[in-house]
Amino acid sequence: MALSNHNCDVLIAGGGPAGLATAIALRQQGAGVLVADSQRPPIDKPCGEGLMPDGLRALAQLGVPLDRGHGAEFAGICFVSGQSRVSADFPSGPGLGVRRTTLHQLLLDRASQLGVRFSWNTPLVVKPGLNEKPSLAAEPIAFRWLIGADGCSSRVRAWTGLEAVRQNLASRGSRRFGFRAHYRLASHSQPWPTHVEVHWGRLGQAYITPIGPDEICVSAMTRHPATRLTEILSAIPFLRDKLAAATPTTHERGALTLTRRLHRVTGGNIALIGDASGSVDAITGEGLALAFRQALLLADSLAAGSLALYQARHARILALPQRMAALLLLLDRHPRLRSGTLRVFAAHPALFRSLLAVHVGAGFGRGEPFIPGFSQPAKNSEVDLC
Numbered sequence: 001m002a003l004s005n006h007n008c009d010v011l012i013a014g015g016g017p018a019g020l021a022t023a024i025a026l027r028q029q030g031a032g033v034l035v036a037d038s039q040r041p042p043i044d045k046p047c048g049e050g051l052m053p054d055g056l057r058a059l060a061q062l063g064v065p066l067d068r069g070h071g072a073e074f075a076g077i078c079f080v081s082g083q084s085r086v087s088a089d090f091p092s093g094p095g096l097g098v099r100r101t102t103l104h105q106l107l108l109d110r111a112s113q114l115g116v117r118f119s120w121n122t123p124l125v126v127k128p129g130l131n132e133k134p135s136l137a138a139e140p141i142a143f144r145w146l147i148g149a150d151g152c153s154s155r156v157r158a159w160t161g162l163e164a165v166r167q168n169l170a171s172r173g174s175r176r177f178g179f180r181a182h183y184r185l186a187s188h189s190q191p192w193p194t195h196v197e198v199h200w201g202r203l204g205q206a207y208i209t210p211i212g213p214d215e216i217c218v219s220a221m222t223r224h225p226a227t228r229l230t231e232i233l234s235a236i237p238f239l240r241d242k243l244a245a246a247t248p249t250t251h252e253r254g255a256l257t258l259t260r261r262l263h264r265v266t267g268g269n270i271a272l273i274g275d276a277s278g279s280v281d282a283i284t285g286e287g288l289a290l291a292f293r294q295a296l297l298l299a300d301s302l303a304a305g306s307l308a309l310y311q312a313r314h315a316r317i318l319a320l321p322q323r324m325a326a327l328l329l330l331l332d333r334h335p336r337l338r339s340g341t342l343r344v345f346a347a348h349p350a351l352f353r354s355l356l357a358v359h360v361g362a363g364f365g366r367g368e369p370f371i372p373g374f375s376q377p378a379k380n381s382e383v384d385l386c
């Protein structure tokens with residue numbers, strides 16, 4: 001079928017987690033949706049593969065309920081630096097480590113079930129100048145709304161002129177290089193602890209997410225462009241020793257990670273979502289949860305007939321994780337401040353518990369009601385967006 005037949009209410013450029021979640025949320029509201037991605041599914045990407053409790057709640061609202069059968073639960077977070085170790089549980093149930101390809105397949109299954117249309121292996125091509133219409137496979141495509149879910153280096157963002165960033169404490173010097181690899185634990189070794197462990201070392205931070213009964217995802221971030229995963233891990237004796245007995249099951253993959261906030265995430269009939277719309281450093285483990293919450297908000301906004309609600313509330317979803325990113329990057333840059341802070345947390349565990357509660361949206365200060373009104377099912381299956 002010619003792609004020109006693919007004219008649609010909503011065209012989503014990018015079928016990663018943000019694009020698929022948006023497609024699901026919009027179909028739940030009755031919109032006709034076409035997703036185009038330059039890759040083929042299931043799409044993999046360097047990621048720590050930890051879903052925070054707020055991300056799991058948003059996924060359940062999208063009709064993608066996940067449980068330990070899809071990966072491995074973790075009860076909370078543990079910070080480790082030198083001799084200091086402090087941990088706390090999430091107040092509102094566990095998070096979940098899920099292999100990125102599994103998550104992508106589950107989102108894809110749900111979107112297909114709802115009748116979303118796809119064009120894989122088809123990059124959306126945009127030429128400079130807003131008068132130049134976007135095209136798919138060399139054919140112009142008509143849409144009422146265009147959603148840029150095309151990741152950190154979004155072409156849609158550049159084309160729409162939404163590149164202007166807000167400089168703030170969180171974004172300053174936040175550019176880092178992130179890596180991930182998977183390991184199978186030796187059968188005789190202890191199972192990995194039930195917390196995601198964040199370790200600080202001389203060359204960067206690493207965190208370990210359990211993703212199955214005997215498999216872990218190791219993810220690391222560094223400011224040094226020439227440094228690779230194994231070097232970061234070698235500089236963290238605890239992890240070096242623990243991983244010596246484990247077997248790598250995937251090759252190391254890397255990607256940029258940064259904290260970015262845009263002045264605007266909408267322009268005309270175009271909206272940005274997920275990493276395209278701003279991002280938080282990977283260490284927060286919140287990138288996916290943010291994308292899912294934004295998807296629900298965007299669908300509510302479009303069902304109301306405009307992008308105004310989305311533009312108004314998007315920043316609130318991003319605000320707190322960005323503050324957390326700023327704090328974690330500060331601790332990364334200043335080892336003495338880090339040791340002092342971890343000592344305080346160790347002496348006052350309730351303080352660390354409260355910080356974690358705020359981080360996952362269960363405590364004071366989230367600043368964003370959890371997508372008001374969305375918990376009510378759509379009254380009818382079709383909302384006319386044209």
Ligand SMILES: Cc1cc2nc3c(=O)[nH]c(=O)nc-3n(C[C@H](O)[C@H](O)[C@H](O)COP(=O)(O)OP(=O)(O)OC[C@H]3O[C@@H](n4cnc5c(N)ncnc54)[C@H](O)[C@@H]3O)c2cc1C
Nearest residue numbers: 014016017018037038048049050124151178274275287288
């Ligand atoms: C090392 C690392 C560790 C991380 N760990 C975690 C974690 O533990 N938990 C967490 O929640 N988040 C984590 N994140 C962040 C998380 O991976 C991102 O926030 C998430 O991938 C954003 O999803 P997205 O759909 O916006 O973008 P992406 O996943 O980048 O998807 C964008 C999609 O757009 C497609 N695309 C690009 N250009 C075009 C085009 N022109 N036309 C069509 N398609 C296009 C791409 O093929 C891709 O499929 C981590 C990130 C890194 C780098």
